[in-house]
Amino acid sequence: MTKKDCKPHFDLQVKERETSEAIVKAMVKQNNMTVGMPTTRTVAKRMRMKAPELYKMLRKHGVLTKNEYGYWFCERYDNMGLARMRYFIYFDGDGDQCLKQYPVWTEKGVKLIKEIVDEQRAN
Numbered sequence: 001m002t003k004k005d006c007k008p009h010f011d012l013q014v015k016e017r018e019t020s021e022a023i024v025k026a027m028v029k030q031n032n033m034t035v036g037m038p039t040t041r042t043v044a045k046r047m048r049m050k051a052p053e054l055y056k057m058l059r060k061h062g063v064l065t066k067n068e069y070g071y072w073f074c075e076r077y078d079n080m081g082l083a084r085m086r087y088f089i090y091f092d093g094d095g096d097q098c099l100k101q102y103p104v105w106t107e108k109g110v111k112l113i114k115e116i117v118d119e120q121r122a123n
Contacts, residue, residue: 027087027099034086037104046110047117054113061116070101082109 038046044054055071058064063082064071073082083103092098105113 024089027089030084031086031088034084034104037084037106038110039086039104040102043105043110043113047114049117054117057116057120058113063112063116064103069099071103072101073103080108081106082112 039051040054040058041051044051047054049057055064055066059066062074063077065074066072070085073080083105085101086104087099087101090098090100103109
């Protein structure tokens with residue numbers, strides 16, 4: 001299986017158009033509920049870090065995992081109210097529609113991140 005086979009693809013042919021539009025509407029609704037929530041980049045800046053460094057730290061501590069679609073919460077931290085997922089759709093070089101997702105953090109999530117960063121810096 002190639003990487004191209006694994007990425008999300010919304011086929012906009014006539015018979016599948018309604019399903020694709022419903023998915024997009026659901027993603028827009030979810031994104032609207034995340035307005036004002038800080039991204040990992042924003043939280044990283046507050047901690048005087050860069051986002052890739054913070055993502056790496058969160059993955060190392062078992063908070064997040066990553067696949068070709070974006071970041072996901074590991075089972076232990078899922079459904080704890082630490083963050084919501086924000087989605088975006090883009091077109092790749094072949095013109096295929098693709099999906100990525102990333103977390104935006106609640107106050108509870110930012111507090112956990114601060115604890116992890118402080119613990120890491122203390123060591």
